[in-house]
Amino acid sequence: MFTISPRASSSLYTETSVTFVASGMSSTALFSSNPSSPSSPTGRLTMVGAGPGDPNLLTVAALHSISDPEALVISDRLVSQEILDLVKGEVRVANKSPGCADKAQNEIYTWCLGGLAEGKHVVRLKIGDPFVFGRGGEEVLKFRGMGVEPKVIPGVSAVFAAPLLGGIPVTHRGVANQVVMCTGYGREGTSPDLIKYHPDQTVVFVMAVGRLRELSRKLISMAGYPPDTPVAIVEQAGNPGQRTIRGNLVDIADKAERENVKPPSTIVVGDTHIYAEDMTDEMCSSAITISQEAFQMNVTKGKVYATIAAHIRAGFDKSFGRGWNCVVGRSFGAFVTHEIKTYMYFTVVPGVYILLWKA
Ligand SMILES: O=C(O)CCc1c2[nH]c(c1CC(=O)O)Cc1[nH]c(c(CC(=O)O)c1CCC(=O)O)Cc1[nH]c(c(CC(=O)O)c1CCC(=O)O)Cc1[nH]c(c(CCC(=O)O)c1CC(=O)O)C2
Ligand SMILES: C[S@@+](CC[C@H](N)C(=O)[O-])C[C@H]1O[C@@H](n2cnc3c(N)ncnc32)[C@H](O)[C@@H]1O
Numbered sequence: 247m248f249t250i251s252p253r254a255s256s257s258l259y260t261e262t263s264v265t266f267v268a269s270g271m272s273s274t275a276l277f278s279s280n281p282s283s284p285s286s287p288t289g290r291l292t293m294v295g296a297g298p299g300d301p302n303l304l305t306v307a308a309l310h311s312i313s314d315p316e317a318l319v320i321s322d323r324l325v326s327q328e329i330l331d332l333v334k335g336e337v338r339v340a341n342k343s344p345g346c347a348d349k350a351q352n353e354i355y356t357w358c359l360g361g362l363a364e365g366k367h368v369v370r371l372k373i374g375d376p377f378v379f380g381r382g383g384e385e386v387l388k389f390r391g392m393g394v395e396p397k398v399i400p401g402v403s404a405v406f407a408a409p410l411l412g413g414i415p416v417t418h419r420g421v422a423n424q425v426v427m428c429t430g431y432g433r434e435g436t437s438p439d440l441i442k443y444h445p446d447q448t449v450v451f452v453m454a455v456g457r458l459r460e461l462s463r464k465l466i467s468m469a470g471y472p473p474d475t476p477v478a479i480v481e482q483a484g485n486p487g488q489r490t491i492r493g494n495l496v497d498i499a500d501k502a503e504r505e506n507v508k509p510p511s512t513i514v515v516g517d518t519h520i521y522a523e524d525m526t527d528e529m530c531s532s533a534i535t536i537s538q539e540a541f542q543m544n545v546t547k548g549k550v551y552a553t554i555a556a557h558i559r560a561g562f563d564k565s566f567g568r569g570w571n572c573v574v575g576r577s578f579g580a581f582v583t584h585e586i587k588t589y590m591y592f593t594v595v596p597g598v599y600i601l602l603w604k605a
Contacts, residue, residue, distance in 0.1 A: 289362035291394050293370045293382060295401015298408060299326035300484035307399045311369050318361040320354055321371040322380075324510055326485055329371075344431075344456070344509075351381070355388065362394055370396070373510075375403040379429055379452055405450050408483035408512035412490040413530075418518040419538065421594055422448045430454025430461060430513075443470040448516035455479075455509045459499035465515065466495050472597065476519040481511040492519065517593050524589040529566060533602055536561035537594045551575050551598070558602060566604075573601040 294311045297303035304312075312319055315334040323342050330337055338357055342350035354370070361368040376382030376398055389396050405427045409416050416425045424447040431453050432438045437460070441449070454461055458479075465471040477498040479491045493501045495515070525533065540557035555572040562570040570588075573580060580601055582589070588604035 288365035289368055289394075291358065291362060291368045291370060291389055291396040293372065293376050293385065293396045293398045295375045295380075295399060295403075296321075296325045296329050296371050296373055297402035298374060298404040298411070298484040299324075299329065299482070301326075301328045301332060303402045303407065303484055304329065304332075305399060305401065308401060311399065312371060314367055314369070316367050317369045318357075318366045319369045319371050320357050320361070322373050323350075324373040325371055328485075354385075358389070359392065362392075372401070373404070374407075375401040375405075378403045378405055378427070404483060404510070404512050405452060408480040409448075409450060409478070409514045411483040411488060412478055412480035412512075412514070414478055414480075414514050415518050416448045416450060416514070416516075418534070418594070422446055422516055422518045424448070425450060427452070428454075430457035437464075440464055440469040443472070443475075445517070448514060448518055451513040451515070453509070454513050455502070455507055455511050458502055458507075458513065461513075462495045462499050471495055471515070474597070475515060476517060476593070478514045478519055479507055479511050480514065481507055483512060517595075517597070519593060524584070524587055526587055529562075529588070530590065532562070532565055533558070533590050533592065533600075534594055536565075537592075537600055541595050541598075555600075558600065562602065562604075569604045571603055571605060574598065 292311045294308045295305070296308060297305075309332065311317065312329070312332055313334050317333070317335040319330075319333045319335060319337040321330060321337060321339045323339060325339070330339070340350045340354045340357075358368050358370060370385065372380045372382060374380060376385075377400075382398065386396055386398065406416060417423060424444065426441055426447060426449045428438055428440075428449060428451050430451050437457065441447075443465075451461065462477065465475070466473050473496045474494045477493055477495055479498070479502055480488070481491070482488045491498070491501055491505050491507055537554075537558050540554045540561070544554045544557060551574040555574040558574070559570045559572040562572070571582070576597055576599070578599070578601075582601070582603050582605070584603035584605060590602045591599065593599050
């Protein structure tokens with residue numbers, strides 16, 4: 247699970263934590279600069295992915311680690327209170343807010359090294375998956391430089407879990423066969439290069455709420471995205487305040503501002519959206535299957551959207567009782583009255599939208 251090299255030491259811990267803050271040097275350099283310190287930390291370190299927030303999305307291994315009564319848990323700020331409530335030992339939460347990450351990071355190393363020097367099982371608890379935009383790799387290198395080899399437990403990443411919890415598949419047969427994950431903020435606040443538009447691609451942005459307006463503008467003007475490309479923001483996925491704001495590249499920044507969207511939120515750009523749904527899971531998956539079938543059968547025969555709509559409606563009448571209506575097209579407005587749990591607005595083909603409801 248871990249190894250401790252003879253060169254790591256408790257005096258190293260003290261010196262390191264002080265030098266860290268003062269000099270801003272890389273820790274690897276600092277630790278290797280003191281290779282022959284006399285004593286060793288006797289603890290062990292497990293780096294654990296906490297998933298997006300819902301305790302039910304912890305892995306069994308993660309639950310074992312955080313509920314070890316002997317563990318000192320050093321947690322990131324975004325880990326949910328429900329998960330922290332499962333900690334049986336001591337817990338300390340780092341205040342790693344945007345703008346003060348480096349200070350908090352130094353405090354984290356100080357806490358971890360302190361626990362290790364006291365022979366504790368230190369659990370470094372990180373949001374989502376530790377190696378996905380989480381500095382996990384960086385931390386492993388630092389701990390290794392200190393002579394401690396952490397065991398790393400993967401977590402459910404918000405990159406995939408947040409879209410799913412918002413009802414959006416990141417890949418979908420016939421619609422999206424590629425997924426790109428991207429940060430809104432690069433190192434030291436830079437903006438990452440955007441990949442050119444590809445109709446079969448879903449792009450998932452994390453750490454991007456503060457950059458949403460600039461990002462949507464650049465996706466259109468620099469990366470060639472159609473302005474009506476669907477965008478959804480899933481805020482607080484897996485947490486009690488979860489909500490999804492939907493729009494397109496032109497209107498999403500205004501909607502986010504109006505709705506006061508805050509981090510942590512994951513932003514999904516691409517055509518795989520089920521925009522609005524008030525249907526059972528069974529109906530949702532049937533709607534997608536029947537619609538894909540309708541497009542495959544009718545588009546190849548050169549038939550128009552009305553024929554596709556008729557096919558979808560007939561499929562739903564047959565499977566879920568008569569009374570269904572369907573509209574298919576590239577651009578339309580609608581205002582419909584529907585029975586409870588019988589409404590869905592979605593797409594299975596880029597740029598073509600389907601409205602399905604039972605009156
Ligand atoms: O380089 C910097 O840290 C400053 C640039 C900056 C970043 N995020 C940012 C800012 C603005 C700011 O802090 O003012 C902005 C930032 N930092 C953060 C968030 C998420 C939030 O506050 O809800 C956000 C996004 C806020 C938003 O959606 O607008 C916090 C953050 N970033 C990060 C972490 C993970 C960690 O540090 O352990 C954490 C902490 C999580 C926690 O404590 O629970 C990681 C991070 N920040 C950043 C990156 C670089 C991405 C890349 O280049 O590939 C990375 C990924 C990495 O280092 O592996 C850059
Ligand atoms: C620093 S990154 C860490 C990502 C994390 N390691 C993972 O794999 O999920 C933080 C970003 O992850 C996303 N995120 C984390 N938890 C989230 C949640 N519960 N709901 C929505 N997005 C979340 C947000 O984009 C947030 O700004």
